[in-house]
Amino acid sequence: MTHFGVYVPQIGFGYDDLLHRARRCEELGIESLWLYDHLWGPGLPQQPSLEAWTVATALLANTERLRVGHLVLCNQFRHPLLLAKMAATLDVVSAGRLDLGIGSGSIEEEHHQVGLEWGSFAERSARLGESLQILHQAFGDGVVDFEGEHYSVREAPTIPLPVQSPRPPIIVGGVGERYTLPLVARYADVWNVPTYALGELEQKADVLRRLCDEIGRDPATITFSLEAVLALAPDEASLPDVRRLAERRFGSPGFGLREGGLVGTPSQIVDRLHQLEALGFAHIVFFLHDRASDETLELLAGEVLAAV
Numbered sequence: 001m002t003h004f005g006v007y008v009p010q011i012g013f014g015y016d017d018l019l020h021r022a023r024r025c026e027e028l029g030i031e032s033l034w035l036y037d038h039l040w041g042p043g044l045p046q047q048p049s050l051e052a053w054t055v056a057t058a059l060l061a062n063t064e065r066l067r068v069g070h071l072v073l074c075n076q077f078r079h080p081l082l083l084a085k086m087a088a089t090l091d092v093v094s095a096g097r098l099d100l101g102i103g104s105g106s107i108e109e110e111h112h113q114v115g116l117e118w119g120s121f122a123e124r125s126a127r128l129g130e131s132l133q134i135l136h137q138a139f140g141d142g143v144v145d146f147e148g149e150h151y152s153v154r155e156a157p158t159i160p161l162p163v164q165s166p167r168p169p170i171i172v173g174g175v176g177e178r179y180t181l182p183l184v185a186r187y188a189d190v191w192n193v194p195t196y197a198l199g200e201l202e203q204k205a206d207v208l209r210r211l212c213d214e215i216g217r218d219p220a221t222i223t224f225s226l227e228a229v230l231a232l233a234p235d236e237a238s239l240p241d242v243r244r245l246a247e248r249r250f251g252s253p254g255f256g257l258r259e260g261g262l263v264g265t266p267s268q269i270v271d272r273l274h275q276l277e278a279l280g281f282a283h284i285v286f287f288l289h290d291r292a293s294d295e296t297l298e299l300l301a302g303e304v305l306a307a308v
Contacts, residue, residue: 005030005032005069006033011048030305061094072172076111088162094163101171126150175200190222198260227286230263231250232288
């Protein structure tokens with residue numbers, strides 16, 4: 001069974017805007033809503049941007065069934081033991097509705113501006129690997145005793161444990177074959193392919209399966225996930241306008257609009273989702289072309305997801 005969510009980066013949105021979208025997703029049966037984790041909007045520092053963890057907590061406290069997560073939390077922003085405590089607490093508060101996405105960090109400038117350590121990709125990946133080990137200990141044993149190159153934690157209790165067992169799903173995003181995918185193979189419950197890599201789905205999936213084989217892990221124990229721009233038109237007549245808006249907002253190469261193949265009418269989108277399922281992707285998170293209007297959410301739920 002494929003699971004579907006909606007990615008609503010909080011840049012330019014007030015809390016009421018986000019809560020409205022979260023509640024509409026819940027009412028329509030869309031399983032999850034996803035946020036970003038930046039100190040301000042990348043490239044748009046003058047736009048309001050609510051802090052990632054605080055707003056996720058508020059949304060979970062004001063919904064009943066919706067899952068909420070981040071694509072993805074920046075490992076550099078929070079000590080992993082603190083993050084483990086935050087995640088366990090929020091999982092308890094939300095009765096087990098947290099998805100824990102985490103990555104090595106993506107915007108160098110925001111680190112420099114606030115004096116946070118950046119480092120090479122290899123260094124950031126090493127820090128992420130240690131954080132993932134600490135999270136596994138915290139959620140499994142309720143105590144962390146860890147000595148690494150970047151973090152040192154001595155017999156630190158982390159109770160209460162999360163509601164979800166064995167833990168809130170840990171999502172690791174990225175496709176780097178040297179550093180990221182080995183971490184996915186060893187520690188992730190969910191692997192998320194970012195928009196910039198949608199043209200490489202089969203190749204990267206094959207690499208991950210090979211890495212799992214090398215360490216003796218069944219790749220079927222990892223949910224394959226992707227995020228992609230969805231430009232959904234109610235009919236052929238409206239498709240050109242929808243396409244133009246999507247290209248204006250998400251036309252740069254990093255958004256993978258063409259590679260994702262999710263531009264069309266409901267029947268066309270259903271066909272594409274079946275193709276992605278056949279490739280093994282059982283979790284799809286949509287960037288909606290109009291930033292999740294009521295009309296598009298209703299069309300997505302009623303004519304696309306119902307058909308899938």
